Amino acid sequence: MYITITAQKIDGNYAQSSADFVSYLEKENEGKIMEEQEHFFNQYGDEISAEQVINEIDGNTAKLKKSEPKFYSITLNPSARELRAIQDSPEALKRYTREAMKQYAKAFHRDIDGRSVSVNDIKYYAKVERQRTFKGTDKEIRENQPYATRILELKQQIRGIASGEKSGNIKLLHKEIQRLEKEAPHQLGGKRIIRGMVKPGHQSHVHIIVSRKDASNRFSLSPGSKHKASEVELHGKTVKRGFDRDTFFKNSEKTFDDLFKYKRNYVETYAARKTFLKDPKKYFSMISGLPTNERAFAYKLLSKTGVPIPKIPVNTVQLTYKAINRIKKGIGKAIESGSIGI
Known part of the structure; x- marks a missing residue:
């Protein structure tokens, strides 16, 4: 499970309305009949309209400055293996989302009216998306790029010839384009993979839009806080502050495992990814001790990401700085593309 939390920005500035983001989340519903559409939901309701989401989020921003984010985006990105475990069920993902948001609330080091933050204090709306599209960071797009560039050049030549600005054989240029289309290394359904093309297989994930302010519109609850847990004096009172991302990520992972009786391998854990980024040698040492x-199975899962795997016991492998960076890049690209299989 790969989880992200981001403050929504537009052109470097914090968005003053959630309208653009909500519209973006509605893109999969375009052209679908009502029965096939995925609707917004929250902790207690389903089939919530986009208009209600915008009104509720935009109307819950009391005393926030223009320089402060009005809402955050959380994405829950199950791996292909996790999706298989729940049979790619949207209802299972909704159930998980509601439990994960309880963990989100618990991760705040705050008091509201003398009690800890609960999920009832969180104003959020979520939406299951069933598809992903290829982006520029994906391996398939990057490795197809030389062919895409050459094809574009040839099409420009054809337009120049057709307009009389250039001379040449249009028929031969079309044949060259056909050859390049077939020779591009990454194909899907007999066509060269390009940006925006829908990825195959299970790609379900969840987008959550969560208000910066609590449900009463009185307290600021920022998951972007630099503090895990601290206390400050404010107007003569001691106020708790902070949000523990590590706790949220780890507890959300455990929640999935408990809900669906999922047996998680070491390399699928948040703790393992964190160890890898800090100390790759320790990471592989931990795997070798399994x-x-x-x-x-750990090495099998890793191989699916395209990560180069040591072929001999890790305690005898001297991982060079260059090799470590290559492995980091492999995992990083897999995570960015949303296609990481672990």
């Missing part, structure tokens, strides 16, 4: 079956 029981035989779990270790073999």
